Amino acid sequence: MQVSDSERNAEQEPAHYQVSAFLERRREQVAQRWADAALFRTVFTVSRDEAVEAGRSVAAALAAVAASGRTEDIRAPGFESVRDQLSRMAASRARTGIDPDGVAGEVAALRDPVTELLRAEFPDPYAPEAQDSVLALTVLMGTLRLVVMETLVSAGEEVIARQREQLLEVATPVIKLWDGIVAVPLIGTLDSARSQVVMESLLDAIVAERARYAILDITGVPTVDSLVAQHLMKTVAAARLMGAECVVSGIRPAIAQTIVHLGIDLGTVLTRASLADALAYALSRQGVEIAPLRSAGPVADTGVR
Structure with a gap:
């Protein structure tokens, strides 16, 4: 019995090479079929041509991975060309x-x-060499699924990190109280990440507002430990380097006792009991006088009954 060239090549070439050659040869047919699949059809809704083009890119990437023999490796270089595209598709x-x-x-x-197309390449779709190629293709498609899931998880983590940064910025607003005076009312626990946001936001506001005085109000901070105190002192020092005098206000009695018991030295930090006191200090340093409102006198009797 004579052996055809395709069968002879199938016997000589490893299965992953056969899959690579098949994907290159049938890339257009694969892309056309994938364009009607849910993953492509529901993402590329404007034009089917976009879905087909995306299918071509993915098929070409799979062919490159198969040619390298790294069909089980999600880090195979062949995937890099479509990793961003797969991430956008999965995120969509x-x-x-x-x-x-x-x-x-x-x-x-x-x-x-794609398996249906691959089986059609062989005279006997269930011959051993055909089964080997289908197995190699199945492994490759399984790896593709892992790549998509990894990119989906990474995209989700990036979104969470971005939202966390946005929440930190919202939770640490810098308020302009007067010309040359800005304040940061802190509420909640201070950690390293939030303290960094506080410092950056405050320094940016000092530059933008040309502030000479910056107030850190910690009335809403439940506890102060050595780490929080260290962050506050770094922020005060940074503000001074920017040419602004920093005042810490809102130190409650319990926090004052904690600071004393911990042996934390805040001697170089200017403090005031409340935000109002800190504002009054900053205004007075700028030559602004604050006069209390005079109470209205008794209403004169007009004699009208």
């Missing part, structure tokens, strides 16, 4: 309410159309 599906399992299922659904 997630924004529509599809959970990670749903996205993984949509990626898994890409395997059947």
